[in-house]
Amino acid sequence: EIAYVRSGAGTLFLDGEPHPLAPDMGIYIRSGESYEIDVDGPDSLVLVSVTAPEPTEGELPEVRKVTVSVADQPTIPAGKDREFRFVVDPEAGCRDVTQFVGWIPPGRAPTHHHLYDEIIFVLDGDGVLHIEGEPDTPISEGTCIHLPPPTRHCLENTGDRPLRVLGVFHPAGSAAEAYEK
Structure with a gap:
């Protein structure tokens, strides 16, 4: 899944590891990963999300960024x-x-x-x-x-x-x- 933080703040827990979320940030969640998103504060967290196609076969790249500002x-x-x-x-x-x-x-x-x-x-x-x-x-x-x-x-x-x-x-x-x- 590929997502984008439109507004608000929160925390993405990806396989239990926290990743802070802020506006104008991209999110990359690989197929099969489990995640949960908590909203920080009283404001809504608005995401724009696209479900990505299944990855092509082969090894996954060693470099991995879950969030990118x-x-x-x-x-x-x-x-x-x-x-x-x-x-x-x-x-x-x-x-x-x-x-x-x-x-x-x-x-x-x-x-x-x-x-x-x-x-x-x-x-x-x-x-x-x-x-x-x-x-x-x-x-x-x-x-x-x-x-x-x-x-x-x-x-x-x-x-x-x-x-x-x-x-x-x-x-x-x-x-x-x-x-x-």
Whole structure:
């Protein structure tokens, strides 16, 4: 399971070991692991979660990060003015799925497609989802989008501040890998 802490605080107990949870943090729970989440304080703990496919056969990576803070990850350019940060990915020990947070400035990027299955959750901002051959769809905070490969699409930021999105894709790879033709 791949999760993201949207708001609130808590503790993840993974096979009995505590892992503090805070906003803007990714969580990686391997298939078969047992866990429990406790909420710290009176506020709700809001998670966005995706059940990951069963891992491919073979040995699991030695490197393992159960939680990853977005703030601790380097910013990577993706196209002209867009950028993202990997959260849970192969460097965290998750060899089959990649989770990232991306920032899209006001405006529209070129229509493109990916060779991976992608799920997008809008964290902040407003925009329009353009899918080739489909009607345009308004998007805003809380919108969830599934884009199977090779869906030609574009996210347009219609607001005056960055559109912030959480993305998860399978198989693992780079969020900057897009094909415009």
